[in-house]
Amino acid sequence: METSLGMGFTNYKSLYKGIYADAAEFGKLKAAMTLELENSPGKISVLCRQWEKANMELVRQAEKLEGTDFSRLSNAGLLDAIAGMVKRLRKSSSYIFMNHVFADYFEGWLNRLLLERVDDYAERKRFFQILSSPTRPTMLATQKRSLKRIAKAVRENGMWNSKRLLAEHAGRFAWMGYDTGIGKDLTVAEVKTQVKGFLGQSQEKKPRASRAEIMRRLGMGRKEELFLKIFNEVFYASNSRVESQMIAGQKMRPVFEEAARRLGAEYEDIVYLTFGEIEDSLGGKRIDFEEIGRRKRKFGLLMLGGHIYIFSGNEVSGLESQTDIPLDTREFSGLIANMGFVKGPVKIVATKSDLGKINIGDILVSKMTTPDFVVALERCSGIITDIGGITCHAAIIAREMEKPCITGTKFATSVLKDNDIVELDANRGVIRKVQACFSGRQRIPFPCASWQAMRWRRE
Secondary structure (H helix, E strand, O other): OHHHHOOOOOOEEEEOOEEEEEHHHHHHHHHHHHHHHHHOHHHHHHHHHHHHHHHHHHHHHHHOOOOOOHHHOOHHHHHHHHHHHHHHHHHHHOOHHHHHHHHHHHHHHHHHHHHHHOOOHHHHHHHHHHHOOOOOOOHHHHHHHHHHHHHHHHHHHOOHHHHHHHHHHHHHOHHHHEEOOEEOOOOHHHHHHHHHHHHOOOOOOOOOOOHHHHHHHHOOOHHHHHHHHHHHHHHHHHHHHHHHHHHHHHHHHHHHHHHHHHHOOOHHHHOOOOHHHHHHHHOOOOOOHHHHHHHHHOEEEEEEOOEEEEEEHHHHHHHOOEEEEEOOOOEEEOEEEEOOEEEEEEEEEOOHHHHHHOOOOOEEEEOOOOHHHHHHHHHOOEEEEOOOOOOOHHHHHHHHHOOOEEEOOOOHHHHOOOOOEEEEEOOOOEEEEEEOOOOOEEEEEOOOOOEEEEOOOOO
């Protein structure tokens, strides 16, 4: 991070549900980078290009693995292959806090500008949504267009006669099931479920003002247009990181599978080990499967003064701060990530194993979303998260999929439970629980004020 952004952190904690940076260190990074933006915006554009280059290099390195017979490599050769990927994964991730810095700045800047120049509240929110959406095509948008084409074919010819298209899509977008090197290939069955979600959607396209039209109406000057361009570059590079790490994850899987085979383990076990632990195990050290089991339940990494400590299972609770939340809360709010209104049952997703309970029409509620949520997100009718801002993964996905989304609610996963009926009013940023309410108070894990909450995906 220091090499990429000119400043690094010595204190942070990365938990199974997100990362928390020390507020003072994050504040210094934010002050330095926003000053750079205001005085030398071109330097931020250079950083964005460097970030995109790091993402592309990750994918290129992953592509070199294709076709390799890893069973013929020595243990040292296998470790070299893993080390090369880990190095590029880290480089791709080293820019991530740039997104968090500018998400806060951009949100405040654009909201102030809209408040000054647009009187109507709904119009301000609509303009904000359009101006904060990516202008360059993403891989996620490409796969969405593919799904729409398949849905059209299914309407005309039926699901059975469209099976070739389903298989081609599953092969082309196999990486959609991965998150930073961990996951499984997208299956034809999952593609069918995604297509069924599109079959239930209206074919009518809603009229939408163009970005250029809105910028003209707002009377944006050259500096304002430049800021908007740079913010879009930052958010595109951030999204590029997510997609490149998903693609790399799918291509890395055979390496981990071979390492697991040699160690008498499974792929699902080996991905919970650090690189050093894999190296030690291939050198003859016994794998601690009990520790792997604890990490599968909960894991955490704490850095204090530059020293790293790893926690697992019940130990992780000690890293989580506590707060009191009234469980009889009927209405709470968050940030509008994508406008819309939907009413339906909620499903709480605490871990990837919960994704299977999402049915078409459910509202997905999670601490945050990660790339491997995508198939389940296609099925849901709306998204609610505890953490994240206007450029978090959930927000980007919601705009691409055109689903109502509210992020940054802080405690949605604690006050809601499976099958509660809620109204997700993403036009106003409000969630109302209309059925299955109950009273009580409970102490729950929640980040304390001395940490700045950040979205993270096991980098």
